[in-house]
Amino acid sequence: MDAIVFPPVLLGPLLPTLVVLIAGALVLALDLVPKALPREVAPMIALAGMVVALLATLARWSTPARAFRDMVVLDNFALFFNVIICYAGALIVLLSMDYLRRTGTESGEYWALVLFSTAGMMLMAAAGDLVVVFLALELMSLSLYVLAGLFKRELASGEAAMKYFLLGAFASSFLLYGIALVYGATGTTNLDRIAAALALRPRDPVFAIGLGLLMVGFGFKISSVPFHMWVPDVYQGAPTSVTALIATGSKAGAFAALIRVLMVTLRGVPPDWAALLWAMAAVTMTVGNVVALAQSNLKRMLAYSSIAHVGYMLVGLVAGGVSGAGSVLFYLLTYTFTTAGAFGVITLCERARGEAVEVADYAGLARRHPVLAAALGLFLLSLVGIPPLAGFVGKFYVFGAAVRAGYVWLAVIGVLNSAAAAYYYLRIIVDMYMREPEGAATTYASSFAGGLALAIALLAIVLLGVMPAPFVDLAQAAVAPLLR
Amino acid sequence: MIPLVSIVTFLPGLAGLALLLIPRRADRVLRPAALAVAIVTFLLSLPLYARFDAELIGYQFEEHVPWMPTLGVGYHVGVDGISLLLVLLTTFLMPLALASAWSSIEDRVKEFVATMLILETGMLGVFVSLDLFLFYVFWEAMLIPMYFVIGVWGGPNRIYAAVKFVLYTMVGSLLMLVAILALYYQYGAATGRYTFDLPTLSQYVMPPGRAQDLMFLAFALAFAIKVPLFPFHTWLPDAHVEAPTAGSVILAGVLLKMGTYGFLRFCLPLFPDAALTFGPLVFTLAVIGVIYGAWVSTVQPDMKKLVAYSSVSHLGFVMLGIFTLNQQGLVGGLIQMVNHGLSTGALFLMVGMIYERRHSRLIADFGGLWQVIPAFSALFLVVTLSSLGLPGLNGFVGEFLILLGAFQRNPWMAALATTGIIFAAVYMLWMYQRVVFGEVTRDANRRLTDLTAREWAVLVPVLALIVWIGVYPASFTGKAETTVEALISQVQSKTGASR
Numbered sequence: 001m002d003a004i005v006f007p008p009v010l011l012g013p014l015l016p017t018l019v020v021l022i023a024g025a026l027v028l029a030l031d032l033v034p035k036a037l038p039r040e041v042a043p044m045i046a047l048a049g050m051v052v053a054l055l056a057t058l059a060r061w062s063t064p065a066r067a068f069r070d071m072v073v074l075d076n077f078a079l080f081f082n083v084i085i086c087y088a089g090a091l092i093v094l095l096s097m098d099y100l101r102r103t104g105t106e107s108g109e110y111w112a113l114v115l116f117s118t119a120g121m122m123l124m125a126a127a128g129d130l131v132v133v134f135l136a137l138e139l140m141s142l143s144l145y146v147l148a149g150l151f152k153r154e155l156a157s158g159e160a161a162m163k164y165f166l167l168g169a170f171a172s173s174f175l176l177y178g179i180a181l182v183y184g185a186t187g188t189t190n191l192d193r194i195a196a197a198l199a200l201r202p203r204d205p206v207f208a209i210g211l212g213l214l215m216v217g218f219g220f221k222i223s224s225v226p227f228h229m230w231v232p233d234v235y236q237g238a239p240t241s242v243t244a245l246i247a248t249g250s251k252a253g254a255f256a257a258l259i260r261v262l263m264v265t266l267r268g269v270p271p272d273w274a275a276l277l278w279a280m281a282a283v284t285m286t287v288g289n290v291v292a293l294a295q296s297n298l299k300r301m302l303a304y305s306s307i308a309h310v311g312y313m314l315v316g317l318v319a320g321g322v323s324g325a326g327s328v329l330f331y332l333l334t335y336t337f338t339t340a341g342a343f344g345v346i347t348l349c350e351r352a353r354g355e356a357v358e359v360a361d362y363a364g365l366a367r368r369h370p371v372l373a374a375a376l377g378l379f380l381l382s383l384v385g386i387p388p389l390a391g392f393v394g395k396f397y398v399f400g401a402a403v404r405a406g407y408v409w410l411a412v413i414g415v416l417n418s419a420a421a422a423y424y425y426l427r428i429i430v431d432m433y434m435r436e437p438e439g440a441a442t443t444y445a446s447s448f449a450g451g452l453a454l455a456i457a458l459l460a461i462v463l464l465g466v467m468p469a470p471f472v473d474l475a476q477a478a479v480a481p482l483l484r
Numbered sequence: 485m486i487p488l489v490s491i492v493t494f495l496p497g498l499a500g501l502a503l504l505l506i507p508r509r510a511d512r513v514l515r516p517a518a519l520a521v522a523i524v525t526f527l528l529s530l531p532l533y534a535r536f537d538a539e540l541i542g543y544q545f546e547e548h549v550p551w552m553p554t555l556g557v558g559y560h561v562g563v564d565g566i567s568l569l570l571v572l573l574t575t576f577l578m579p580l581a582l583a584s585a586w587s588s589i590e591d592r593v594k595e596f597v598a599t600m601l602i603l604e605t606g607m608l609g610v611f612v613s614l615d616l617f618l619f620y621v622f623w624e625a626m627l628i629p630m631y632f633v634i635g636v637w638g639g640p641n642r643i644y645a646a647v648k649f650v651l652y653t654m655v656g657s658l659l660m661l662v663a664i665l666a667l668y669y670q671y672g673a674a675t676g677r678y679t680f681d682l683p684t685l686s687q688y689v690m691p692p693g694r695a696q697d698l699m700f701l702a703f704a705l706a707f708a709i710k711v712p713l714f715p716f717h718t719w720l721p722d723a724h725v726e727a728p729t730a731g732s733v734i735l736a737g738v739l740l741k742m743g744t745y746g747f748l749r750f751c752l753p754l755f756p757d758a759a760l761t762f763g764p765l766v767f768t769l770a771v772i773g774v775i776y777g778a779w780v781s782t783v784q785p786d787m788k789k790l791v792a793y794s795s796v797s798h799l800g801f802v803m804l805g806i807f808t809l810n811q812q813g814l815v816g817g818l819i820q821m822v823n824h825g826l827s828t829g830a831l832f833l834m835v836g837m838i839y840e841r842r843h844s845r846l847i848a849d850f851g852g853l854w855q856v857i858p859a860f861s862a863l864f865l866v867v868t869l870s871s872l873g874l875p876g877l878n879g880f881v882g883e884f885l886i887l888l889g890a891f892q893r894n895p896w897m898a899a900l901a902t903t904g905i906i907f908a909a910v911y912m913l914w915m916y917q918r919v920v921f922g923e924v925t926r927d928a929n930r931r932l933t934d935l936t937a938r939e940w941a942v943l944v945p946v947l948a949l950i951v952w953i954g955v956y957p958a959s960f961t962g963k964a965e966t967t968v969e970a971l972i973s974q975v976q977s978k979t980g981a982s983r
Contacts, residue, residue: 387621403665415658469552
């Protein structure tokens with residue numbers, strides 16, 4: 001038996017993730033000291049962690065590095081996702097500050113868990129090995145399960161946590177079985193070596209079953225149909241700031257791992273998987289949009305809308321290649337700012353009985369709070385895909401990649417879905433601008449941090465909409481190495 | 485060189501955004517400021533007309549700046565004889581629309597004037613864009629301000645009308661987006677150069693066949709909904725009736741022209757074979773629209789709805805003219821686009837004026853207005869006659885040219901379409917008679933006041949143009965003839981080359 005050789009420990013490629021992890025540990029440690037510090041300290045550390053991680057990410061741009069025998073790969077692909085995740089994390093921290101204080105649920109572990117889940121997401125993007133994918137996924141998910149149940153006194157929050165945990169654990173086990181089968185078929189869990197093994201036997205049935213199980217696990221985490229059942233309840237029940245994190249960061253992390261696994265392992269394999277993804281994309285966007293049409297709860301509606309957006313992103317994945325996968329990366333970037341912004345507006349609105357989550361609660365918002373109404377309006381129009389906002393460019397690239405790869409009919413299904421989706425997004429705008437409020441008025445919390453988060457998100461969706469070219473080029477450059 | 489086209493295009497929108505910053509206590513300056521912006525925009529657009537060289541083929545006042553070079557997207561704007569007239573129509577109608585809303589819009593004035601000015605930028609952008617990406621951005625972006633104009637400041641059923649308007653338009657335009665992408669990649673695959681530049685793409689002779697047919701249909705659907713061509717017209721009566729007067733004027737005057745403009749600018753030069761293939765179908769739908777619109781107008785009890793359905797009929801004429809694909813028909817179609825904008829715009833303005841006084845648009849609520857408000861009635865007569873195509877006024881010029889062109893292509897269809905003019909006389913004159921002549925039957929009508937100075941100021945420019953085009957159309961058609969000739973020869977050479 002060979003002696004166990006420890007690989008050299010290179011922490012450089014882990015730097016952005018480590019920053020976030022250390023910030024999380026720091027928050028936990030400080031929380032042990034009772035009443036010693038003002039309560040603004042923990043969120044400030046969390047925010048600083050995100051910002052430093054973002055800076056570390058930018059500093060490492062275009063210097064690809066591998067560590068731990070290729071288990072961690074910090075290439076531009078991972079860095080691009082790190083940017084998305086850090087922004088998502090930072091926006092959520094900003095949005096949570098006053099939100100938690102208002103709801104009386106402020107606690108040190110909230111910030112630590114947000115940081116740990118963010119670290120998990122970032123590690124998923126950098127995972128070069130299925131084992132790391134699994135570890136990172138669990139780090140992210142376990143933190144989020146707890147966060148979803150943060151409103152301990154609310155039944156819905158507990159239900160969300162329970163449902164998320166049970167179904168999530170189920171999905172994780174699928175993923176683990178998938179990893180085991182892939183290992184059985186190829187003798188390795190390293191993505192590059194899996195690709196090399198597959199080049200010799202491209203149509204290995206055991207591998208196919210393993211990858212199928214992996215797809216179930218990822219399908220759950222990205223919330224594609226038919227693995228979306230948890231989404232509406234969890235999005236509705238979880239605290240809104242946590243919902244925003246689940247909808248943006250965790251989706252980005254899961255997509256990162258999915259794209260890397262698919263593109264790296266299947267690069268030498270005939271494109272049989274496109275048909276499966278095609279069906280998944282078509283069903284996901286259609287189910288998401290059709291069910292969203294019938295929702296009256298804003299969080300639930302945005303939950304279904306997020307499912308639909310996953311469908312659009314899958315269209316880009318079907319198209320494949322640099323332009324297809326690149327369009328998914330860009331789409332996630334636009335989607336993160338837009339969705340974080342939309343949920344962010346909800347965190348600022350409340351009613352006597354709690355949060356303002358019904359669409360009807362937003363009636364007359366334009367009269368009472370024109371700036372907030374305009375912000376939500378712009379986020380929704382970006383989700384519809386109205387130019388010159390970011391959502392339009394995202395859709396443009398995704399459908400463009402599909403047309404380019406010859407999937408014209410999938411693009412047609414996509415645009416018809418977008419038209420149907422316009423109805424429910426516009427319904428909210430109708431309420432905000434064209435109706436008068438009924439019953440007790442919705443009140444608006446003034447929050448500097450929340451306002452700052454919304455301003456950043458707004459600026460981003462306008463900038464990405466008007467000047468998308470450099471970011472799209474970066475996204476495409478980021479995926480290019482995966483195909484080699 | 486001064487980027488005149490860009491200035492004209494973006495001035496209203498930027499000024500509209502700036503107006504949003506005006507604090508609430510300074511509300512009084514909003515209306516004059518917005519009107520001043522619209523008038524300045526109009527004045528700035530006049531040099532485009534004056535300095536436009538009617539002899540030249542191709543675009544003038546071009547501006548071309550790379551925007552997303554890796555994708556082949558450029559900021560490329562310019563005008564030719566076709567878009568020039570529509571740009572002028574837009575800048576001309578906007579001040580009138582804003583002035584008409586002077587007293588009728590009381591609620592959220594700031595948002596209203598800003599939305600209208602942003603809408604103007606969107607519409608002008610559609611007409612001057614020479615890049616498909618840029619065009620699409622304006623085309624979609626423009627929907628949202630119109631949606632707000634109808635939905636916030638409209639009548640009782642405004643929300644239904646606004647949502648219907650957006651959804652109808654969006655289905656068509658999103659399919660057009662797919663077609664734009666397909667065209668982009670087909671051109672790129674064929675030539676190795678990926679670009680959204682319209683003049684470049686127009687040079688491309690696409691092989692006839694299924695791909696071209698589908699792309700044509702996707703573009704045509706988007707434009708047919710906007711025109712609206714029968715049977716895609718059902719959003720129009722709702723939107724028109726619910727929209728405030730200013731919105732109706734812009735909707736009828738400019739927005740509908742974006743559809744017919746799209747056929748001229750994109751469908752014909754890019755997909756000429758498919759345009760020939762589907763020409764008879766469009767021709768038939770246009771004639772059905774002419775007659776159907778006229779018939780439905782005849783039985784409308786509501787004046788605004790009557791005018792709305794008459795738009796279906798008039799735009800049917802324009803489509804007829806465009807798909808004759810000959811000089812008379814196309815020039816007639818183009819001038820009829822302008823005419824319809826003026827006549828129908830004026831009709832909506834006048835119906836709006838009377839609605840402000842009586843809060844009713846039902847024909848049955850009026851009668852004998854000539855005795856009470858003679859000046860209004862006289863001007864209303866001129867506009868009515870212009871709309872039904874009396875020789876000497878603008879409507880006649882366009883319809884005559886269109887029918888002249890249509891007879892060369894299909895005499896039977898042209899004969900059928902001619903009945904549309906007769907029905908137009910029926911529904912317009914019958915409406916006029918019931919509203920203006922006879923005895924005053926309602927007491928409320930006895931107290932009506934005649935036109936105010938502001939209303940005179942709104943109507944006189946329109947009437948002057950109505951007479952001007954009727955008497956001397958060459959000053960407008962002359963600008964477009966070279967462009968239209970070039971368009972026809974382009975279509976012919978392309979279809980000749982591929983057959």
